[in-house]
Amino acid sequence: MEHVLQYIDDHADEFIARLQELCRQPSIAAQNVGMEETATMVAELLRRIGAEVRLVSTPGYPVVYAQIAGPPGGKTLGFYNHYDVQPPEPLELWKSDPFAAEIRDGHIYARGVADNKANLVSRICAVEAYQRVKGSLPVTVKFIAEGEEEIGSVNLKTFARQNAELIACDGLIWESGYKNHGGQPVSSLGLKGILYVELHAHGANSDAHSANAAVLPSAVWRLVWALNTLKGPDERVLIPGFYDNVRPATDAEVRLLEEMPLDEEAWKSSLGIDSFVLGLTGMPLKEKYLLQPTCNLCGFGAGYTGEGLKTVLPNTAMCKIDFRLVPDQDPFKILDGLRSHLDDQGFGDIEIKLVDADWAQRTDPGDPLVKAVVAAAKRVYAKPPVVVPTMAGSGPGYTLCGELGIPSAGAGTGYYDSKAHAPNENIRIADYIEGIKHIAVLLEEFARV
Numbered sequence: 094m095e096h097v098l099q100y101i102d103d104h105a106d107e108f109i110a111r112l113q114e115l116c117r118q119p120s121i122a123a124q125n126v127g128m129e130e131t132a133t134m135v136a137e138l139l140r141r142i143g144a145e146v147r148l149v150s151t152p153g154y155p156v157v158y159a160q161i162a163g164p165p166g167g168k169t170l171g172f173y174n175h176y177d178v179q180p181p182e183p184l185e186l187w188k189s190d191p192f193a194a195e196i197r198d199g200h201i202y203a204r205g206v207a208d209n210k211a212n213l214v215s216r217i218c219a220v221e222a223y224q225r226v227k228g229s230l231p232v233t234v235k236f237i238a239e240g241e242e243e244i245g246s247v248n249l250k251t252f253a254r255q256n257a258e259l260i261a262c263d264g265l266i267w268e269s270g271y272k273n274h275g276g277q278p279v280s281s282l283g284l285k286g287i288l289y290v291e292l293h294a295h296g297a298n299s300d301a302h303s304a305n306a307a308v309l310p311s312a313v314w315r316l317v318w319a320l321n322t323l324k325g326p327d328e329r330v331l332i333p334g335f336y337d338n339v340r341p342a343t344d345a346e347v348r349l350l351e352e353m354p355l356d357e358e359a360w361k362s363s364l365g366i367d368s369f370v371l372g373l374t375g376m377p378l379k380e381k382y383l384l385q386p387t388c389n390l391c392g393f394g395a396g397y398t399g400e401g402l403k404t405v406l407p408n409t410a411m412c413k414i415d416f417r418l419v420p421d422q423d424p425f426k427i428l429d430g431l432r433s434h435l436d437d438q439g440f441g442d443i444e445i446k447l448v449d450a451d452w453a454q455r456t457d458p459g460d461p462l463v464k465a466v467v468a469a470a471k472r473v474y475a476k477p478p479v480v481v482p483t484m485a486g487s488g489p490g491y492t493l494c495g496e497l498g499i500p501s502a503g504a505g506t507g508y509y510d511s512k513a514h515a516p517n518e519n520i521r522i523a524d525y526i527e528g529i530k531h532i533a534v535l536l537e538e539f540a541r542v
C-alpha cells in the first residue's frame with residue numbers, strides 16, 4: 094500500500110489540475126448551465142481510468158454510471174456523487190471568480206469544489222492510483238454521479254428503481270465527509286427523511302379594507318391558529334401518531350453520539366444565541382439534533398410587508414413546512430396524519446400541497462463497510478475518525494441505499510469551513526490529497542472485512 098500512497102504524492106499536481114479543470118466547467122442544475130458538458134467531462138475522466146461508462150438519460154440531466162471489475166466473486170464498492178452545483182450568486186461576495194478554481198494559501202476556491210466535485214475526483218484518482226501501482230483492483234467499483242442533487246434529485250428515484258442491478262453493491266460511499274474543528278475526519282451513516290408541504294388558507298374572494306376585519310374571516314389568522322396546533326412550546330409535534338414509528342436508538346448509535354465531539358459553546362457563539370431549545374445540552378442535545386424528527390416553518394407569506402402602512406385584510410396566507418423524519422417514519426402516513434389532525438382541529442379548510450417526501454436511511458454502525466472506512470481512516474489520517482449515526486439533513490439515501498438494502502457511509506475532502514452553497518466555497522488541498530489516500534486504502538480494507 095505504501096507504493097500506492099507514494100504514487101498519490103508523486104501525482105498530486107496532476108490530481109489537483111484534474112479537479113481544477115472540472116471546477117472550471119460550470120454545472121448549475123437550477124439554471125441549466127453546462128450540464129451536458131459536465132456529464133460528458135465526468136464520463137471522460139472515468140473512461141481515462143479504464144471504466145466502462147454509460148450516460149443514463151433521465152427526463153432531466155443524465156446520470157453518469159461507470160464500473161470497473163475487480164476479482165470474480167469479490168466485493169463491490171459503490172460511490173455516489175453529483176456533478177451539479179448550486180448557483181454561485183451573490184457573485185460580489187466571491188474573492189475570485191467562482192469558476193476560476195483559484196488556488197490561494199493551500200485552498201482551492203470554486204463553486205462546487207466541496208459540494209461535490211473534489212469528492213468525485215478524489216475517488217477517481219484513488220482508483221487510478223491503486224490500479225497503476227497494483228495492476229488491478231481488489232474489489233469491483235461502481236460510480237453513480239447524478240446531475241440533480243442540488244435540485245432535489247428529482248429523477249434519481251426512477252433511475253434507482255429502473256437500474257437496481259446497476260446500483261447493486263456491498264457498500265456505498267456517500268457523496269461527502271469532512272474534517273471537524275479538531276482535524277478529525279467525520280463519516281456519517283445516514284440521512285434524515287423529509288416531508289415538505291405548503292399550507293394554504295383562504296378567506297374572502299379578494300383582499301378587503303381592514304375595516305372589515307370586524308366581520309370578515311381572516312385567512313392569516315386561520316393559518317396562525319392552525320399552525321399553533323402543530324407544535325407547542327415544549328417542542329413536541331402534536332400530530333397524533335407522529336412519533337409512533339420513530340425507531341429507538343441502538344446501543345451502538347448511543348455510543349457513537351457519546352463519542353461525537355460537539356463544541357456547544359462555539360456553535361452557540363457562532364450563531365449568536367444563548368441556548369439551544371429547551372436549554373438542551375450534552376447527550377439530550379445530540380439525540381434531539383440527530384435522532385429526533387422536526388417540524389420547522391421554512392417560510393410564511395401573507396398580506397402587506399412593505400414600507401409604511403397599508404390597512405388590508407389579506408384573503409390568502411401560506412406557509413412552507415419541513416418535517417425532517419427519522420427511521421421508520423413513513424412520510425406519507427405523516428402527511429395523512431397532518432390532514433386528519435387539521436380536520437379534527439376544525440381546519441378542514443386549510444389546503445395541504447405536497448412538495449417533497451422521502452424516508453430516512455441509516456446504516457448499522459457494525460456493518461463491515463463502516464469498519465473498513467474507519468480502518469482506512471486510521472491508516473491515513475493523523476487524528477482518529479469520528480463516526481456519526483446520521484446527518485441532521487436529508488438526501489436521497491433511502492432511494493439509493495435504504496430501499497435496496499445497501500449500507501452506506503460518508504467519506505470526503507471537505508472541512509468545517511468549506512462554505513458549501515455559500516460564497517468562497519473551498520477545500521484545503523492537503524485534505525484533498527489525504528481524501529484520495531483514504532479511498533485508496535479503503536479499497537483494500539473493504540476487500541478484507
Ligand SMILES: [Zn+2]
Nearest residue numbers: 208243513514
Ligand atoms: Zn449541496
